[in-house]
Amino acid sequence: MSTRRDTDDLRAHCTVDTDGRITFRLRLRSPGRPRLALVPRPKKNRPERPAHLLDLEPHGDDGEVRAVLAPRPELTEGRWDAYLLREPDAGRERLRPGLRDLRVLVDGTLRVGLPPVAVRVPYATKDGFLAVRAWLRTAHAEAGRLDLTDGAMTVRARLYGAELTDDAEVLLRLRGDRATVRGYRPRAEGNAFDFSVPFAELTAAAAGNQVWDAFLRPAADAPLVRIGRLLDDMADRKTVCVYPESAVGGAVLRPYYTVDNDLAVEVTAADRPR
Known part of the structure; x- marks a missing residue:
C-alpha cells in the first residue's frame, strides 16, 4: 500500500535572490497545513536548539507549495537541516535537494546591508539531504x-x-x-x-x-x-x-x-x- 511518504517526491527546490532571501518550493499530493522546519544541527554533546519554522503556502494549481526564508531575522551561525512537517503535530521528514538556483551568489555580489553580516547558502549534505549553511558575524x-x-x-x-x-x-x-x-x-x-x-x-x-x-x-x-x-x-x-x-x-x-x-x-x- 502506498502512503504519502512514498508518493510525494520530497525534494525542495531553492532560489536565492540578491538580498539573501531563499525561496523553497516542493510538491505535495495532500498539502494539509505543512511547514518547512530548519533545524540547527547540534554540536557534539550539546542539546538540540529550537527549529526555525516556515509556513508552506499553496503556489499555483499543480500541488506546489512555497516557503520564504526572509533576510531577517537571521539564522544563528551553523548548519541547519531541512525537514517537512505535514501537520503541526506530525513527525519530521527529511528533505532532499532539488534544483538550487544560486546564480546571484556565484560572483560574490551578495548584497551585504547593515551589520550584522548574515549569509545563508543552501547545499546538499554528504548523505544527500538539503541543508542551509549560515554565517552570522558582527563584521x-x-x-x-x-x-x-x-x-x-x-x-x-x-x-x-x-x-x-x-x-x-x-x-x-x-x-x-x-x-x-x-x-x-x-x-x-x-x-x-x-x-x-x-x-x-x-x-x-x-x-x-x-x-x-x-x-x-x-x-x-x-x-x-x-x-x-x-x-x-x-x-x-x-x-x-x-x-x-x-x-x-x-x-x-x-x-x-x-x-x-x-x-x-x-x-x-x-x-x-x-
Whole structure:
C-alpha cells in the first residue's frame, strides 16, 4: 500500500535572490497545513536548539507549495537541516535537494546591508539531504584573490560591517596559542585592502606542525574580524579551493580555508608526515 511518504517526491527546490532571501518550493499530493522546519544541527554533546519554522503556502494549481526564508531575522551561525512537517503535530521528514538556483551568489555580489553580516547558502549534505549553511558575524573580511609568489602569500579582501582605518592591522595568530601573533599593515583603499605575509616569519615562530588563523583588526582596540570567504555559492570550500604548497627552509606551508570557510595557513615540518 502506498502512503504519502512514498508518493510525494520530497525534494525542495531553492532560489536565492540578491538580498539573501531563499525561496523553497516542493510538491505535495495532500498539502494539509505543512511547514518547512530548519533545524540547527547540534554540536557534539550539546542539546538540540529550537527549529526555525516556515509556513508552506499553496503556489499555483499543480500541488506546489512555497516557503520564504526572509533576510531577517537571521539564522544563528551553523548548519541547519531541512525537514517537512505535514501537520503541526506530525513527525519530521527529511528533505532532499532539488534544483538550487544560486546564480546571484556565484560572483560574490551578495548584497551585504547593515551589520550584522548574515549569509545563508543552501547545499546538499554528504548523505544527500538539503541543508542551509549560515554565517552570522558582527563584521566580516571577505577574502578574494590569493597569490603565492617568492615565499609569500598576498591576499586581496574587503571589509563588511565595520570601517577600515589607518590603524588597521592584519594578524596571523598561532592556533592554540593566542599570545603568538604576527602583524602586517594592510594597503587599503576605502574598505578594500590587501596584505602580504612572508612565510619565513611563520616558520620561525614555533617548531613542528602548526596552523595560523588570519584576522583583521579594523582599528586600534577594535575587536578582531575573521578573514574568510563567505559571500558566494560555496558552503564548504576546504576541499575545493586547494592552494599549492610552498617550501620555506625546513617547512612546507599551505594556505587553506577551514570547515567554516575562514582563511588559515598550515605549516608542516618537512621531516614530519602530513
